[in-house]
Amino acid sequence: MASTDTALEKEVHQHGGDWSGGTEPFRISYGKLMMWYFLLSDAFTFAGFLIAYGALRFSSPTWPVPDYVFKTHPFGKTELPLIFVTVMSFLLIISSVTMVRAVQEGHRENRRGVVLWMLLTVLGGVGFLSCQGWEWTNLIGREHMSVTTNPFGTHTEAGVYLDENGKESEETFRAGSSYIMHKAAVVNDEHAEAAEGHGGESHAEAGDHGEESHAEGGEHHTMTVMKSELPMDKPGFYVDERGYIHRKFKTSEGISSGDVQIEAFGPSAFGALFFFITGFHGFHVLSGVVFLLIILINAASGLYVSRKNGYEMVEKIGLYWHFVDLVWVFVFLVFYLL
Amino acid sequence: MSNLSYEESKKKVFKGLWLLAGVTVAEVLISLFGKGYIGGDIAHSVSWLIYIVGLAIITLSIYKAYFIIYEFMHMRYEVKTLAMSVLLPTVLLVWAIIAFFQEGGSWKARRQQIKEKNEQPAKQEGMLQDDPETIHLWG
Numbered sequence: 001m002a003s004t005d006t007a008l009e010k011e012v013h014q015h016g017g018d019w020s021g022g023t024e025p026f027r028i029s030y031g032k033l034m035m036w037y038f039l040l041s042d043a044f045t046f047a048g049f050l051i052a053y054g055a056l057r058f059s060s061p062t063w064p065v066p067d068y069v070f071k072t073h074p075f076g077k078t079e080l081p082l083i084f085v086t087v088m089s090f091l092l093i094i095s096s097v098t099m100v101r102a103v104q105e106g107h108r109e110n111r112r113g114v115v116l117w118m119l120l121t122v123l124g125g126v127g128f129l130s131c132q133g134w135e136w137t138n139l140i141g142r143e144h145m146s147v148t149t150n151p152f153g154t155h156t157e158a159g160v161y162l163d164e165n166g167k168e169s170e171e172t173f174r175a176g177s178s179y180i181m182h183k184a185a186v187v188n189d190e191h192a193e194a195a196e197g198h199g200g201e202s203h204a205e206a207g208d209h210g211e212e213s214h215a216e217g218g219e220h221h222t223m224t225v226m227k228s229e230l231p232m233d234k235p236g237f238y239v240d241e242r243g244y245i246h247r248k249f250k251t252s253e254g255i256s257s258g259d260v261q262i263e264a265f266g267p268s269a270f271g272a273l274f275f276f277i278t279g280f281h282g283f284h285v286l287s288g289v290v291f292l293l294i295i296l297i298n299a300a301s302g303l304y305v306s307r308k309n310g311y312e313m314v315e316k317i318g319l320y321w322h323f324v325d326l327v328w329v330f331v332f333l334v335f336y337l338l
Numbered sequence: 339m340s341n342l343s344y345e346e347s348k349k350k351v352f353k354g355l356w357l358l359a360g361v362t363v364a365e366v367l368i369s370l371f372g373k374g375y376i377g378g379d380i381a382h383s384v385s386w387l388i389y390i391v392g393l394a395i396i397t398l399s400i401y402k403a404y405f406i407i408y409e410f411m412h413m414r415y416e417v418k419t420l421a422m423s424v425l426l427p428t429v430l431l432v433w434a435i436i437a438f439f440q441e442g443g444s445w446k447a448r449r450q451q452i453k454e455k456n457e458q459p460a461k462q463e464g465m466l467q468d469d470p471e472t473i474h475l476w477g
Binding site: 332 | 344347348351352354355358359362363365366369370373375392395396399402403406407410411416417419420423424427428431434435438439441442443444445446449450
């Protein structure tokens, strides 16, 4: 059984030449110390991003409610707020635990153990990335959020939606309720004419989009519009140049009570912050997976056996991997829980 | 780690898994309660509850961070000066959080002020009244 103390003593003798001086500063190897300082600097980068998110959120009168934005779920379930991201968190936590096991097996110089537990860690990382891929695809492809456009808005006053004839409908909302603006399928005019000529084609397309909108849980508005018709003003809704459908509603409180208004886009910074911060974290996970694989292959090939330093390389990538989990704790807190 | 046997430290790791998992589930439940999905309308009717909920979630997250750094990253078993050289610089972030959140609140107040002033009719004796272009520029 190799405890850390004896491992440390070995390191002192072995690395004396590189990290010269009688004893190692902080009684830790050069590589591990520098990994700690790299992680410190990386923590500041992430903190900068998250603080920017907080400052912009504080500066905005309304902000998309995360449990409304992130309620979607694969396999057609749409009304499960936060459950999918909780699953993603669990994947990272579990892969963090398997990483600790890999480091422990490394201390025992157990090659098979290191390879097994690192393999499980890689699987956890890949699983997390797949979930994030699905989440992004859903937000971009189906809900039409982009870096500059945020279709998730919030009502500031209570009111009631108008139906397609411009009359008040049964559908009411209160102040603070969230909404998403759906997007109509915009067809180029030439395309539409050509489709008319060939019969079925335009029908098939409308069918496709109808299915898509149904899948995102939108009970409302599955429509195809021609580009030349935009912007389109109807009694119940307004379609802007890009095809986003702004529903009309009548407010029932506040100074503008009784006015007919249209749904507006949510704060545009939300999309940019979401994609940059989760993207930067996802990039860390991706590079972590790549380095885990490299070290996994090295460990399996027996490279670290001859070094006899308790698989220190596995410890270093372990520090990095735990840091990725640590950052996710705060991304999860800031984006999804608060 | 140094004075624990292999079996003991193995057990400790899996205890850590249940701890982190439990704290995460608790966070999600508290968050859903704060948003009114669990526990009915209490969250919407008691206005200060949202601050308690936020504080609870933040505290639990910081506990998770502490656990990951001290147990999983073995900071507990490093030399104390190393731990301090890594952890003390993050105290600067406390300043950054307070300063930038304050700034964000101030942007909101300014924007609100400008909006209110724009909604007021221009004063009769003001110069602006005669010059529509200036009104447009300042509007």
